[in-house]
Amino acid sequence: MAIVTLTNVSRHYPAPTPGGDSVVAVDNVTLDIEKGDVFGIIGYSGAGKSTLVRLINALEPASSGTITVDGVDITALKERELRGVRRGIGMIFQQFNLFAGKSVHANIAYPLKLAGWSKADIAQRVTELLAFVGLSDKAKAYPEQLSGGQKQRVGIARALATRPAILLADEATSALDPQTTHEVLELLKRVNEEQGVTIVVITHEMDVIQTLATKVAVMEHGRVIEQGPVFEVFSAP
Ligand code: ADP
Numbered sequence: 114m115a116i117v118t119l120t121n122v123s124r125h126y127p128a129p130t131p132g133g134d135s136v137v138a139v140d141n142v143t144l145d146i147e148k149g150d151v152f153g154i155i156g157y158s159g160a161g162k163s164t165l166v167r168l169i170n171a172l173e174p175a176s177s178g179t180i181t182v183d184g185v186d187i188t189a190l191k192e193r194e195l196r197g198v199r200r201g202i203g204m205i206f207q208q209f210n211l212f213a214g215k216s217v218h219a220n221i222a223y224p225l226k227l228a229g230w231s232k233a234d235i236a237q238r239v240t241e242l243l244a245f246v247g248l249s250d251k252a253k254a255y256p257e258q259l260s261g262g263q264k265q266r267v268g269i270a271r272a273l274a275t276r277p278a279i280l281l282a283d284e285a286t287s288a289l290d291p292q293t294t295h296e297v298l299e300l301l302k303r304v305n306e307e308q309g310v311t312i313v314v315i316t317h318e319m320d321v322i323q324t325l326a327t328k329v330a331v332m333e334h335g336r337v338i339e340q341g342p343v344f345e346v347f348s349a350p
């Protein structure tokens with residue numbers, strides 16, 4: 114079953130200079146992400162990957178086309194309804210985006226507080242997440258006291274806190290060294306296999322796709338120029 118479907122989706126931005134051509138960041142993209150997939154989106158800088166993520170996450174509207182998330186056509190929703198859609202999608206980032214002034218525990222607890230969980234439920238869930246990402250001894254630490262890999266593991270725990278069905282990883286290992294990258298990718302594999310979370314991985318790194326993804330879409334100049342199982346798309350010609 115498809116959990117995210119894009120049908121003929123485009124996103125234009127106004128021309129950077131008056132009278133110039135508008136920028137077509139995403140150009141007539143059609144793709145299907147199945148429940149349980151680890152779906153990679155690869156392309157060079159400027160290919161339109163981040164724009165695609167913001168469209169899927171309902172952070173900005175499509176200029177044309179339809180996007181469905183979990184069976185709901187999000188292009189037809191109002192702002193208030195979009196908040197519900199966003200709650201079903203966890204995000205992790207290249208620069209981790211942790212709250213520097215909050216402890217590891219408080220970072221992970223944050224989305225649960227927003228969602229109105231009780232203190233007891235939050236404590237239990239955070240303990241469970243810390244164990245899952247292997248940071249039970251770091252609950253009271255602050256982000257600046259952690260390595261890059263540890264920070265990203267906190268990011269993953271925070272993104273999963275409210276049990277989203279989808280995790281969007283936007284260049285999530287691009288700031289990490291190869292060994293740490295490998296550890297984070299292994300953790301994401303477990304998120305997919307043990308928790309059944311559908312993962313969308315945006316990257317410019319082929320290694321990330323080959324280690325983690327089962328399917329891939331290759332983007333160039335806003336278009337998906339190829340998509341399918343990783344072994345087919347990247348098999349030698
Ligand atoms: P990628 O994530 O693959 O590097 P982006 O989605 O960031 O690509 O960018 C795709 C294209 O859209 C680029 O030409 C970029 O300059 C342009 N673009 C992205 N965001 C905006 C914006 N908010 N306003 C205008 N142009 C944008």
Ligand code: ADP
Nearest residue numbers: 215216217218219220222236237239240252253
């Ligand atoms: P805040 O509103 O700043 O998040 P809290 O009252 O939730 O404050 O928690 C105060 C501090 O104690 C936070 O830094 C939080 O990370 C930490 N904390 C709360 N519960 C636990 C716990 N069960 N284990 C470890 N640290 C905790």
